[in-house]
Amino acid sequence: MRDFRTAAAVRSACRCGELAAPTPGLALGHVQANLAVVPRELAFDFLLFCQRNPKPCPLLDVTEPGDPVPRAVAPDADLRTDLPAYRVFRDGELVDEPTDVTKYWRDDLVAFLLGCSFTFENALLQAGVPVRHVEQNRNVPMYRTDIACRPAGAFRGPMVVSMRPLTPADAIRATTICARFPRAHGTPIHIGDPTAIGIKDISKPDFGEAVDFKPGEVPVFWACGVTPQAVVMSAKPAFAITHKPGHMFLTDLRDTDLEGE
């Protein structure tokens, strides 16, 4: 069994084909990132979309056109090989789910790395705030809302949120803790009544799996990193690459590096 305590070890295992599995729990304490790759001609609009919607789309790094190296967050990495699994889209349709996208790489591709809720979940767990889907060993429940993202060019659509059941007292503690991590979705966007943000049935998430509520708990909603992927897919770009859900990129950043400024 390889030692996956460092981000470099995880990336190396991906690169040589040893690791093609989901990344939760790997290199604990290192920032994991969502990946979205679009051609240069769409990159301004997508960057603008992220700038206008920082809670669902917290930017960690953006590469120069054609450059597969995320120089700010992992200067030794190669985004073509260092994730466990990818999704490749043509005209919005999934056409491949490879473990290496070297053969798809082009000189005009721009890669975006976006912060992920794993960062604040680690902080919640360390503070003793329960994270139900971790306790129940399920995927986090995610929902489409009726909160419109601010559009940018071809990119538009509703915000997708993740949900964690908490007591009101823990919801308040979680808000304070998550405020420290604006580049990992930050504070919740809603606490309480799901219908107030357009969610009809909390027991039927649009993505992921439902989780159980304990007495006295209310649903707490955070902006979710699935939002930019959903928005990219609905824009149906001629070509795009993303990570396979749950199969994230391990950066060299520590969770604590995302605190505050």
Add this chain to the structure above:
Amino acid sequence: MRDFRTAAAVRSACRCGELAAPTPGLALGHVQANLAVVPRELAFDFLLFCQRNPKPCPLLDVTEPGDPVPRAVAPDADLRTDLPAYRVFRDGELVDEPTDVTKYWRDDLVAFLLGCSFTFENALLQAGVPVRHVEQNRNVPMYRTDIACRPAGAFRGPMVVSMRPLTPADAIRATTICARFPRAHGTPIHIGDPTAIGIKDISKPDFGEAVDFKPGEVPVFWACGVTPQAVVMSAKPAFAITHKPGHMFLTDLRDTDLEGE
């Protein structure tokens, strides 16, 4: 004398030609913004430069190509008419300093509005932290440093900083206060020895005017909004528009809107 207590009143006076003067002190408590306008073909690189250098280049709003309305921060405004004075550049050379840029506007222009130190200076003054250049009724002293910004495409260059003399105790209070305003340059980037960041003579600023030190005060340096303008000018784009220094855009945002997330 017109009432300049609201941002809309200041913009209206600019629009009808009544106001062509610097804006410090106008519509106090409203966020003032730096303006940079570049053609669409350079907009991705400039947006990326701002994303990579958030302390000197805190983005408040970016317009769609050709749209002169900053919809996030002042949906009733027109960036072609609502600033007191502009600078127009061709190939990096200043060619005009008009009070209206309607005749220069093009369908491919993208406008960037960036946060300004007036926001945190108001907060410092309210907290009783002295702001020397305000006391001395001078322009703030600004210096080129040897701190390289992270480049993006054609945009590269050193960080420009502003300087305020403070006692160490006030420097610590100022750091806490400015941490609340990440979109107005946030915390200082350096306290103390100017030579540590490549400044040879503190009495000779590269922009603005020198200010006096009192016994026991040390220089405190903040990332400065002149940085993106200097970087745009040194990239010598075929065409660009900026505000005339000190003649800022008044947004509808309140200083308190920039606190935290």
